[in-house]
Amino acid sequence: MFRFPALSILLVLISVMIFTDRASGQQSAFHSGHPVLDQIRAAESAGEISKDESVLQMFYAGYSPERLNDAFTPADGGSPIKCMVPFYQHYNEVKPELSSATIAEIEELTYHSRTATEFSYVTPSGKFILYYDTTGTDAVPAEQTLQEAVDENIPDYIWHAAFAADSSYRHQVEQLGFTDFILSSPYEIDFQNFGFYGTTTRSGSTSYITLHSNFNGFPLNTHPLGNRIGALYATIAHEIKHAIQYAANRWRGSAGSFNWIEMDATMMEEIVFEDVNDYYNYIRFSFNSDQPSNNSIFGNPQDPTPGAYWHVTWMLFFAEKFGMDFWVDVWDDVAHQPEILFTDAIELQLGSRGETFESNHLQNLTWHLGSGQRFGGANFGFEDRVNYPIPFIQSELSAIPDSASNTSLRSLGAHYFHASASGPALGSPQILLNSPTPGVGVGVIGIFHDGSSEKRIATQSNQSTPTNLELVTGWNWSDLSDLYISVVNTNRTRTADYTVEVRSALPQQSLLANNYPNPFRTATTIEFSLLSEQKVRLDVFDSLGRRVSTLLDRTLDEGVHQADFNGSGLASGVYFYRLITDSDITTNKMLLIK
Incomplete structure (x- = not known):
């Protein structure tokens, strides 16, 4: 099939302008989280390279790493890019300022067409056709050891890709009920050897997917068949969700912004293939570390959602609390109102379930605080919380009573505190929270001597008046070993100054x-x-x-x-x-x- 130059059809989830979600008050700014790409942007900002050179170097990093300037080439070869979405977005924003030579070179880099040596395979469901090479730069691994692959005369890699595509479609579309993105079977999946996991490209009223052809050297995951197959499975689930998004609202409005669609697609990796856990690479400092990534909610809770791959756990909270029907219903609202703010769509579905956005955002960030090995005995929180990193603690409250004051807690952001329970022996932990900003809430987690954990949360019912909260936990200090506190700004338009105090509520008798x-x-x-x-x-x-x-x-x-x-x-x-x-x-x- 003839392929038009990728950029000429607005390749890969492009948003042609930076989108500001009024509900969160945060701009979906260009941020890669990849050290090489951020180094290139820093060099441009410092005036060390031109805008043309900066954009070219970014696309070299994704499509032709051997052409990278030595100054940006990591000694260890570096890690692959999760997604090129923000770079296409940036390219379209600055394209009028670029030379014709730069534009021509980028379009040549991203062009991909059929080859004379290419094979095709239709998956068992008949829903997908896979185009692949077994020779040349874009060749997939040639091993053919699975009996199923031998029977079909295809490489094992293609058999696994077909299995993952059929499984992802069956799970996301047929079982969960997300929008069917296949207008006419079979839907096209290509394979290419580039510097990132995969892309979904719109082509008229439909789209097609391009996947990495071998995933050699990609980050670790936990799939029992190894990192290559795990990365392949996760990427297919991810890109199929992008295809569903495009079918639902053509990536328009808030729901089509980079941060939301990447959070959503990364969540589906875990929902469809829960034994892969590739998303650990985005919430942990490194795959086998118990320390958090600085881009994640665990490592930087004061940075507000949405936050692309690094905030995937924010979406998993709703999936685990309400079930995946919640997100199906949200995307149904988006399909019927393509320009709706994504947070408004979330709030609509919370309201239909008798819940509020403010209370759930507070619970969500308190679940993040209650993660890591120390919360294995908790009666709440993420199913996988013991494998999540240890959250960053803003400060210690060492002597009870003690307090902390902070300024400019960002909208939808949080600060986490720890208080030792070894000092007080009488009474119950009491938390006082005061802020001139409406909508600031508090969550408290108690860890008991027997290893169990419980939580309490408090929000103000009147979201139009300054915050003045008192939370008495009802726990005995003598039963506790540690106390963790989350202060969460659920106000979607304002930053918050606040004071939080921990003291003892007196017993009801001498x-x-x-x-x-x-x-x-x-x-x-x-x-x-x-x-x-x-x-x-x-x-x-x-x-x-x-x-x-x-x-x-x-x-x-x-x-x-x-x-x-x-x-x-x-x-x-x-x-x-x-x-x-x-x-x-x-x-x-x-x-x-x-």
Whole structure:
């Protein structure tokens, strides 16, 4: 089949202008997340290379890495580009400023046509036709070891591609109910040896997919058949979702912007082939690291969604909480209203389920906070949370009560905090949040000594007044080992200044807590609370019942009080402390070890 030059038909998910989503207040700016490409942009910004040279170098990186300037060629060969979408977008924006020679060279680079040595194979479903070479630059791996491939006289690689295409179509279109993108069978899939995973190109009223021809040297994944097959499967699921998007609304408006369509397509990799986990490369610092990527919500929660591949988990939250019907319904709304803001489409479907965007965004970012190995015992959160990276903590709240104040938390962004629960012994964690900006919410996660975790969240029902929230968790400090707090700006148009404070909510009765530390070597602290002003006596006795110290004998105000006991002059053993108030007598024991 004759192929027109790719760029002449607005190749690969192009948005010809930067799109600003009014619902998030954030611009879908050009950002690759790839070190070589960002280095090229930096060189242009610094005036070290011209705009023409900058654009050419970007396309060399994707289509002809051997032609890259030495200054941009990584010593280790570098990593492949996930997607060329932002570069086509950038190219179209600056095209009027480029020379005719640069434009001609880029169009030549991206041109792909049929060859005399090319083979074709129609998948078992009859839905797809795969065009491939077994010789030359674009050759697919020639191995033919699978019996199914031998029977069809095709390479194993093509058999796997056919399986993945049929499986992805069956799952996304026939089972889930997304828009059918195949206007007339079979739909075309090509293979090419370039520097990225794959592309979906529109061609008139339909589209076609081009995949990498071998995936040699691509990032790690967890597929049991190896990285090559895993990358092939994930890319096919990803690109088929792009084809569905194009069929739904022609990549128009907010829903067609780079960040949203890439988040959506990356999510489908996990939904269709959950044993691949290629998306770990975008949420982790490196594939086998427990540290987060700086572009992900885990690593940079203050950067608002949408965020392309790195924010895929934001979409997975809705898939896991509501099921994939949620996203099918969102895209149905987009198909019927192509120019609708994507966040408005999300809000419509949340409203139909009796939910709000603000509450779910707060829950979403609190799920991100509750990720990593330490949350294995949680009764909430992502199904795969123990394999997710450890979130970035904005600051530590070391002594309770303690507080933190921050300015300019971006719209839809979050800050994460950690508070040690080892100090307080009485009462329940209480979080106070104040902000002049409406719509700031708070989430709290408690990790208990038995390894379990629970969460609490609070949002303000009136989204038009300044935020003034009080969240009492109902947990006992003595049962907790750690406390994590998410402050989330759910306001979609304004940044927020805020103050968050952690303190203890008093028990509903006078109470004597366990001393800490216990056992102790020299000194320990005894804590108790009073509901009202009372006369108090606090004595310490040895195991024979002899009083060894009177720590308090006076009238105290209501609230939490502490008394220090020094046992440096006493022998090791069990000691008892007794609190006498106007209304009660309570005794606890402690162990002195020398």
